Amino acid sequence: MTLSAAREFSGENSDPSQKDRGAPGPLLRVQGIEKRYGPRIGCTGVSFDLWPGEVMGIVGESGSGKSTLLSCLAGHMAPDAGRVIFATRTGPRDAVTMTEPERRQLARTDWAFVHQNPRDGLRMGVSAGGNVGERLMALGARHYGRIRTTATDWLGRVEIAADRIDDRPSAFSGGMQQRLQIARNLVTGPRLIFMDEPTGGLDVSVQARLLDLLRGLVREMGLSAIIVTHDLAVVRLLADRLMVMQGGRVVEQGLTDQVLDDPQHAYTQLLVSSVLQV
Amino acid sequence: MTSEVYNFAYLDELTKRMIRRAILKGVAVPGYQVPFASREMPMPYGWGTGGVQVTAACLMPEDVLKVIDQGADDTTNAVSIRKFFVRTAGVATTEATDQASVIQTRHRIPETPLTEDQILVFQVPIPEPLRFLEPRETETRRMHALEDYGLMHVKLYEDIARHGEIATSYAYPVRVEGRYVMDPSPIPRFDNPKMSDCPAIQLFGAGREQRIYALPPWTQVVSLDFEDHPFTASKADHACDLCAAEDSYLDEVITDDRGGRMFVCSDTDYCRSRREAGHLGRLGAPYEEAAP
Numbered sequence: 106m107t108l109s110a111a112r113e114f115s116g117e118n119s120d121p122s123q124k125d126r127g128a129p130g131p132l133l134r135v136q137g138i139e140k141r142y143g144p145r146i147g148c149t150g151v152s153f154d155l156w157p158g159e160v161m162g163i164v165g166e167s168g169s170g171k172s173t174l175l176s177c178l179a180g181h182m183a184p185d186a187g188r189v190i191f192a193t194r195t196g197p198r199d200a201v202t203m204t205e206p207e208r209r210q211l212a213r214t215d216w217a218f219v220h221q222n223p224r225d226g227l228r229m230g231v232s233a234g235g236n237v238g239e240r241l242m243a244l245g246a247r248h249y250g251r252i253r254t255t256a257t258d259w260l261g262r263v264e265i266a267a268d269r270i271d272d273r274p275s276a277f278s279g280g281m282q283q284r285l286q287i288a289r290n291l292v293t294g295p296r297l298i299f300m301d302e303p304t305g306g307l308d309v310s311v312q313a314r315l316l317d318l319l320r321g322l323v324r325e326m327g328l329s330a331i332i333v334t335h336d337l338a339v340v341r342l343l344a345d346r347l348m349v350m351q352g353g354r355v356v357e358q359g360l361t362d363q364v365l366d367d368p369q370h371a372y373t374q375l376l377v378s379s380v381l382q383v
Numbered sequence: 384m385t386s387e388v389y390n391f392a393y394l395d396e397l398t399k400r401m402i403r404r405a406i407l408k409g410v411a412v413p414g415y416q417v418p419f420a421s422r423e424m425p426m427p428y429g430w431g432t433g434g435v436q437v438t439a440a441c442l443m444p445e446d447v448l449k450v451i452d453q454g455a456d457d458t459t460n461a462v463s464i465r466k467f468f469v470r471t472a473g474v475a476t477t478e479a480t481d482q483a484s485v486i487q488t489r490h491r492i493p494e495t496p497l498t499e500d501q502i503l504v505f506q507v508p509i510p511e512p513l514r515f516l517e518p519r520e521t522e523t524r525r526m527h528a529l530e531d532y533g534l535m536h537v538k539l540y541e542d543i544a545r546h547g548e549i550a551t552s553y554a555y556p557v558r559v560e561g562r563y564v565m566d567p568s569p570i571p572r573f574d575n576p577k578m579s580d581c582p583a584i585q586l587f588g589a590g591r592e593q594r595i596y597a598l599p600p601w602t603q604v605v606s607l608d609f610e611d612h613p614f615t616a617s618k619a620d621h622a623c624d625l626c627a628a629e630d631s632y633l634d635e636v637i638t639d640d641r642g643g644r645m646f647v648c649s650d651t652d653y654c655r656s657r658r659e660a661g662h663l664g665r666l667g668a669p670y671e672e673a674a675p
């Protein structure tokens with residue numbers, strides 16, 4: 106089953122011209138995001154634009170504010186200041202100030218979120234097919250056979266054999282769980298995917314396979330993505346643009362190759378020299 | 384024994400007022416689970432303390448009470464609840480569905496159609512239909528508030544994936560007036576259609592979980608399903624061996640240790656009144672002989 110068929114499930118307009126008409130500018134405009142934990146800064150003064158089809162990498166050492174920023178952008182956490190303006194199908198809207206039902210609707214249609222720990226992003230007590238089908242059902246899909254066909258198709262796209270469809274994720278390897286999480290998120294054809302250390306807990310060879318898969322899906326679906334990682338190899342492979350964070354602030358941003366090959370900020374230079382040699 | 388040591392129907396008037404407020408709120412928002420301060424009752428949880436409190440708050444001295452457990456008036460649970468209200472409220476009791484003004488039930492809806500003059504009170508063990516897949520109360524509340532009910536169909540999906548059909552046969556989830564998803568208590572799904580457009584008021588009480596919810600008369604109640612796996616109100620494919628009824632929910636009864644069995648109405652009042660009217664089933668047994 107194709108992406109447009111998945112959209113049909115959601116009851117949305119699958120006419121592609123509809124989608125293009127609403128997106129002449131950036132898909133996401135992030136302006137002055139700040140989040141504090143008491144007196145401590147989570148992140149502050151973060152602004153950037155994300156264009157349709159663009160992949161933004163966010164790097165920085167542990168504690169630099171990457172997860173905090175991503176949570177604020179994805180609506181899991183309310184920032185103390187700033188705006189997250191998303192080009193919805195009906196025009197730009199600030200996701201920070203929209204109502205909870207509107208935000209939830211976004212989170213299960215146009216947005217996707219891949220957690221570092223698959224346990225946070227999967228229902229461990231539900232079969233692989235049920236995990237992939239949940240978003241479809243949340244959007245009103247009521248035909249078991251079609252839900253199952255779509256789920257089978259998506260399992261195939263993330264390289265999980267069709268005969269595993271009724272197995273629970275607890276029977277899967279870490280890499281499979283992560284791929285299942287991706288399928289579960291992409292099944293409704295979102296336009297923006299947030300990822301927090303998606304290759305985090307995986308073996309190096311498994312990481313490489315997952316990265317290849319992600320790169321293929323992002324290109325094929327024309328997805329925009331914001332990917333948080335401490336692994337510069339990941340951003341080198343996936344990200345068009347890069348933001349480097351330190352102490353909750355963005356210290357450098359630009360095209361990935363430029364930043365990695367010719368880092369300007371002392372902290373970026375340190376980061377590149379110490380880690381990129383893998 | 385007299386009722387003088389107790390207030391009418393055991394609970395004090397302030398408590399009854401609190402419960403009535405919860406009931407009224409439940410009637411105003413059909414299918415919504417209203418929290419209430421459940422009281423200790425002189426019987427263990429699991430014996431219908433939620434239903435008993437709702438009944439106590441509804442009873443008037445002129446009421447006629449019927450109590451059933453799995454359709455039968457004569458089981459221990461039904462007998463003790465009936466005795467409790469005879470003793471504490473002095474109300475008249477009956478086994479005849481059409482004579483009762485208040486019916487407290489565990490696990491069944493009577494076969495005899497209910498009327499606008501009746502109140503049906505369900506005993507509920509677990510009021511939250513989403514509990515099965517989402518144990519966090521904060522999250523299930525939010526899901527109800529936002530009508531975020533995809534999970535309910537995930538449960539049915541899992542059923543079909545595992546069993547080839549929707550195997551849920553009790554406590555089959557329903558959507559009330561296109562809004563709240565509700566657990567109908569562990570009635571067989573055969574009874575689900577009786578809840579919709581019912582002339583009687585239907586009240587649900589969960590004692591341990593401290594929740595009351597309600598269906599006002601003539602409320603639309605739809606059983607959840609898939610287009611290609613539609614809901615069916617299934618029952619054993621037999622007629623009652625005692626009264627020949629083909630439209631009533633049947634219990635399978637083992638009659639000897641050589642594999643002998645019979646199917647009888649689970650609603651004992653319905654079965655008896657049919658036999659009194661002259662209907663005889665396969666075993667043709669008059670009521671008195673069948674129930675020693």
Ligand SMILES: Nc1ncnc2c1ncn2[C@@H]1O[C@H](COP(=O)(O)OP(=O)(O)O)[C@@H](O)[C@H]1O
Pocket residue numbers: 142145146147148165166167168169170171172173174
């Ligand atoms: N829930 C929290 N309460 C208090 N401080 C927090 C909390 N979460 C993160 N922080 C602090 O905010 C800063 C940024 O953390 P985080 O966003 O998790 O960084 P990263 O994802 O880059 O490792 C750190 O100093 C961290 O200790």
Ligand SMILES: [Mg+2]
Pocket residue numbers: 171172173
């Ligand atoms: Mg982090």
